Amino acid sequence: MALLVVKFDLKKRVKLAQTVWFMYWFAVLAGILVLSLGLFFKIELRKRSELMDNNESHFLPNVLIAMGLIACGINAFGGKVCYDSLDPTKFAKWKPMLKTFLVFCMGFNALLVVTALLCFVMRIPFQFTLAEGLKNGMKFYKDTDTPGRCYMKRTLDLMQIEFRCCGNDNYRDWFEIQWVSNRYLDFSAKEVKDRIGSNVDGQYLMDGVPFSCCNPSSPRPCIQYQMTNNSAHYSYDHYTEELNVWRRGCRDALLSYYGGIMNTIGALVLLVTMLEVAVTVGLQYVDTSLSTLANPEDMESESEGFLLEKTVKETFTDIMAKMKAMGKGAKVEEGGEEGVATVS
């Protein structure tokens, strides 16, 4: 008993072929969309790869680009097949490979679902890459004279201004590293010597942040230095002061930005998957309706189209039997050879 049988006459077949052809063109556009989303994500990662220690995984955008290209190819081919299905002579040359093509399409749709799931899941390893990269980035903030790291200061400043964030978890991260280069410290001053002597590593630590942490919405001019010293500034309490510098950490800010991109891409890939499933089903109906013509010579005769030739359970047992037969075939060959060997 076939699954989801639909009766077709010539007019209905023509309409079906035209609709599926039209949908295939949308699917080609959807494939281009997936490709461009992959490219966009790759470019966004590249833009800020310095902040991730050049260590970020380009696996997801590469997968998206590959899936987009394959989708374009498959859908263009499917569209051609649908277009030719209206002409029996042209369709005859595509007919033999249609079954394998449909199986391949189903596999591709499954891969698309996996890609969409990846988009949602990749957030977690990304979080660790970001945390590590930002910590190192802040360490190299002062090294504007070291080749390979001289742009880290500019990158971090621009990032903190653009994403409205300060430090890794919050602004206090800047208190724990030396972000003023030794070149710009006056080692003859007592204050400098005190600070350097006050910690084990001999670093010039201070309770100050770079200017890019400053919040323009603050009603008072930015307090960047001696932030924990209330008496250094008039009418200032660092416990209640909220608008002075950005409160958010850059890891959170970047994670929510990239997480947003990945979620949107994942949702769009799911929509594209649904479209792909629809066109695959449509092509299956086109194929089956043309192969079950009541009178093969007469194009106007009625036919039936179905989704699966037998019921789901029977199809599944068929596939299992085929796989077993394939496995047994290999075994029998081996057994035969052995038998020959023992005899001789």
Added chain:
Amino acid sequence: MAVGKITFTKTEREKLAEVLWLLNWISVVTGAILFGLGLFLKIEIQKWQEVMSEQGILYVPHMLITTGLAACGINYLGSKICLDCADTNKFLRWKLVMMPYIVCTFFFTACVLAGALMCYSIRSQLEEALYLGLRNTMRFYKDTDTPGRCYLKKTLDLLQIQFQCCGNTDFRDWFQIQWISSRYLDMTNSAVVDRVRSNVEGKYLMDSVPFSCCSTLSSRPCIQHNLSNPGAHAHYDEQSQQLNLWRRGCQQALLDHYTGIMQSIGLTVLLIWLFELLVLTGVRYLQTAMENVIRLGDPDSESEGWILENSLAETACYNFSIIKSLGKCYQADDDPNINVPTAAAGQEVPSAQVTS
């Protein structure tokens, strides 16, 4: 002697009508583009309107918006007319409308040209508005508790960060105003009191700038205070000083930004004007050709089309005399039916009274 006379056969007239129909539809699209450009310019000006002293320059985008909408309407009507003009019977419907339509379109095209020229001439007004506006905004930078001015600090900081500029003409403009509010000054501190007393107006002036002037290209942490005294900072040499703050003034930065936008828009509007002029010329030729066909009586015959029936001088004289005669209407009328009171009439009345 007609200006620009061309002879049209029947097929040529029909082809001209078709081409003009298509060109009119393209003109509707360019009218929409004009509208869009005006809207874009308006939004760009309103983004930074707080740092401009007057909103007078908004008349340029308003002009572009109205001209764009008018272009859509006029060219839509034009496409309808041109579609009908291929056939002499349908043309009769539009015969009376055509001349006023062409005159209207001519004045409208002049408006488009005026809009394009305005885009180029606005620079001096913009310069003045920006200078005064920025000066006021810098003065009110500290007034974050005064209603109406509380967002000026944020606006100016974001402006300096985005456009990579500092102060009005130069970062030293900040040395001449008090940009720290008195709320955050400790008036019991003798250093503060000294500074306040050191100038006539009692302002707390210092040689420092806000954080938004800091350049991200600098290789050292930003130096905002004691800028007039390079010796106060370790290894603060000439090169460090150059890279430390943004060197450009915000007036220049904004002027360049808006001039760039308006020059591109002006160029696009000029191209649209040329296109509209082309369409207008075509419609004029079609109108005169169709009118001549009707005058000749035979719809299949050849007819002549022109831009002006007589030479330019004669047409000018003719229009001038029309305007003169319009003016004359309001002077003494020569109509004999109107009763003009004379001396004889004044004498008749008393005699009538005597008899009754």
